[in-house]
Amino acid sequence: MAxxxxxxxxxxxxxxxxxGQVIEIDAGITGMRKPAYWSEILQRYGSGRRRQRFFLxxxxxxxxxxxxxxxxxxxxxxxxxCGWVFAIGVRPDARLGGIGTRLLEAxxxxxxxxxxxxVRTILxxxxxxILSFFRSQGMMAAPFIALEKDLEP
Amino acid sequence: MKLQKNTLAAIYSVLEFAAHPGEQRSAAAIAxxxxxxxxxxxxxxxxxxxxxxxxxVRGVGGGYRFTGNAxxxxxxxxxxxxxxxxxxxxxxxxxARREAEPAGASPLEVEDAVGVVLAEIDEIAKATFRSITxxxxxxxxxxxxx
Numbered sequence: 001m002a003x004x005x006x007x008x009x010x011x012x013x014x015x016x017x018x019x020g021q022v023i024e025i026d027a028g029i030t031g032m033r034k035p036a037y038w039s040e041i042l043q044r045y046g047s048g049r050r051r052q053r054f055f056l057x058x059x060x061x062x063x064x065x066x067x068x069x070x071x072x073x074x075x076x077x078x079x080x081x082c083g084w085v086f087a088i089g090v091r092p093d094a095r096l097g098g099i100g101t102r103l104l105e106a107x108x109x110x111x112x113x114x115x116x117x118x119v120r121t122i123l124x125x126x127x128x129x130i131l132s133f134f135r136s137q138g139m140m141a142a143p144f145i146a147l148e149k150d151l152e153p
Numbered sequence: 154m155k156l157q158k159n160t161l162a163a164i165y166s167v168l169e170f171a172a173h174p175g176e177q178r179s180a181a182a183i184a185x186x187x188x189x190x191x192x193x194x195x196x197x198x199x200x201x202x203x204x205x206x207x208x209x210v211r212g213v214g215g216g217y218r219f220t221g222n223a224x225x226x227x228x229x230x231x232x233x234x235x236x237x238x239x240x241x242x243x244x245x246x247x248x249a250r251r252e253a254e255p256a257g258a259s260p261l262e263v264e265d266a267v268g269v270v271l272a273e274i275d276e277i278a279k280a281t282f283r284s285i286t287x288x289x290x291x292x293x294x295x296x297x298x299x
Contacts, residue, residue, distance in 0.1 A: 136289045
């Protein structure tokens with residue numbers, strides 16, 4: 001008899017006890033440990049602190065497999081309110097298992113509850129891994145062009 | 154953005170094959186579907202075969218079969234087999250600063266500046282093609298069908 005397989009991964013709001021693992025996942029991806037930055041992110045986006053802000057983790061039996069951070073911003077760049085995903089990361093050994101998809105779906109559900117119908121992100125164009133992930137989720141080029149310049153000393 | 158005929162034929166073909174993994178399809182059928190000359194497509198498919206994306210199936214009802222990984226293979230991987238996406242750099246050299254004529258511009262400086270803009274466009278195009286796998290393209294086709 002077929003038995004329903006329970007999905008062991010749970011997506012929930014990040015808490016202080018998760019931070020160590022999130023810092024390690026991020027360091028594994030970016031090559032840089034940033035504990036002060038992540039403490040600040042937890043302060044600003046952590047569970048229940050701000051209605052429009054989300055700091056989610058995917059947990060499997062006490063092990064944090066990935067994280068996502070996002071926020072609903074009103075009239076950013078002159079556009080109607082939409083959800084922005086600022087960061088998403090999954091442990092390398094947990095990739096291709098749908099963790100990133102679950103995190104993005106959860107953050108999208110949070111955005112929808114707040115009444116927005118569009119999710120956006122911005123990332124380095126040489127970040128093929130994450131670009132491919134967002135593309136695989138159906139994201140297309142947004143009507144923006146990111147610009148920059150060096151400031152004269 | 155305009156891709157060469159060969160490149161477009163290759164993209165259409167790999168998507169057609171990737172949409173039916175394990176199935177063999179004839180060059181003639183794909184040529185008919187996409188209104189491509191069979192002779193032209195045969196060359197394209199041979200190139201895709203040499204690159205390991207397709208394998209030829211001999212015998213009656215022969216054709217080709219997809220052997221790539223649709224979740225890994227990007228549009229850039231296919232495009233790169235047929236053309237290089239980079240604007241022709243007309244100047245090719247960085248123009249030297251000219252203090253004496255700040256308002257005027259030499260042909261070299263103009264070519265250099267236009268080259269910078271074209272290179273910027275190329276980089277965006279390449280990043281886009283690198284980020285889209287065949288699997289993502291097939292999902293896009295399905296979404297647009299709805």
